[in-house]
Amino acid sequence: MNIVFFGSSHFAVPSLEALVKSGHKILCVVTQPDRKKGRGLNLGGTSIKLAASEMGLKTYQPLRINTAEAIIFLKAFDADLFIIISYGQILSQNILDIPKLFAINAHGSLLPKYRGAAPINWALINGEKVSGVTIMKMERKMDAGPIMMQQSVDISEQDTVLTLEKKLAEIAENLIVTALEKIASGNFQWLPQDEKSATFAPKLKKEDGAIDWQEPAFKIHNLIRGCLAWPGAFTHHEGRLLKIFKSSVVRLPQVLTNRTPGQIIKISKQGITVATGDGDLLIEALQIQGKRVMTASEFLAGHKLSPQDMFEKK
DSSP: OEEEEEEOSGGGHHHHHHHHHTTOEEEEEEOOOOEEETTTTEEEOOHHHHHHHHTTOOEEOOSSTTSHHHHHHHHTTOOSEEEEESOSSOOOHHHHTOSSSEEEEEESSOTTTTBSSOHHHHHHHTTOSEEEEEEEEOOSSTTOSOEEEEEEEEOOTTOOHHHHHHHHHHHHHHHHHHHHHHHHHTOOOOBOOOGGGOOBOOOOOGGGGBOOTTSBHHHHHHHHHHTTTTTOEEEEETTEEEEEEEEEEEOOOGGGOOOOTTBEEEEOSSOEEEEOSBSEEEEEEEEETTSOOEEHHHHHHHSOOOTTOBOBOO
16 A cells, blocks of 8 residues: 555554554655754754654655645655654644545544543543553644554553554554554444543643642642653752652551651662642652752752652642
């Protein structure tokens, strides 16, 4: 089958590789423009661009995908199918109407839950126990098209956005190849989504990572897991920003219950224990502004913290 593939993030890479291995012809890979990255702010390509280059695939990186120029460019491929996975721009109906068949998407949630740009993050932030991947037909309304296939996976208490993304990417690569087999044979059907059950997962903003110590420990722990890649869950100590990278929920003996949310109540080799609105949070890895990520013990060796010190939202 002749395909134009749209993708940008690492989540889409296994699916692109699987399509090439399965013998489908990738006419072009559409991805986001190069961005400035790192401390040197050098231009760097997306994960998909790098993967496509290694496989010798043609790439196209329009700043805006819905221009007349882009439409003319994409029409010239005469593609059977468009496949969109974690691309990063909303496609107009004019774009979706180009392929001979239709456009499909592999989305990192069990739709209609978590429509939007950050389904994996919000599933973790909200403490979901199950996630999955949905293969759906693309329509103008975001992530609202009819469903062809879904597969679920359990979310463990140790999962972060990085580990869950890897699980879902592996599911997506298998589902997308199976979906193309079904399309080629005509052995598939579309199931409409239940609009009443729809929930949304908007792109995370920097302020979404701010820790509110009044919240229960388990909610803060989920925030840390869901914000690990971006924007990072953060707090402040004596005016300096601290990002928290690893934590666990603990509950200290009742004798230590006289506390204020955000207060450090114990320091040990295991980490820094902080009071919350309900329960306690053990910080196991963190990063102070301008420094590398450290284990709590590494951090304490070079930074003075004491019980009764406070972590603050701002």
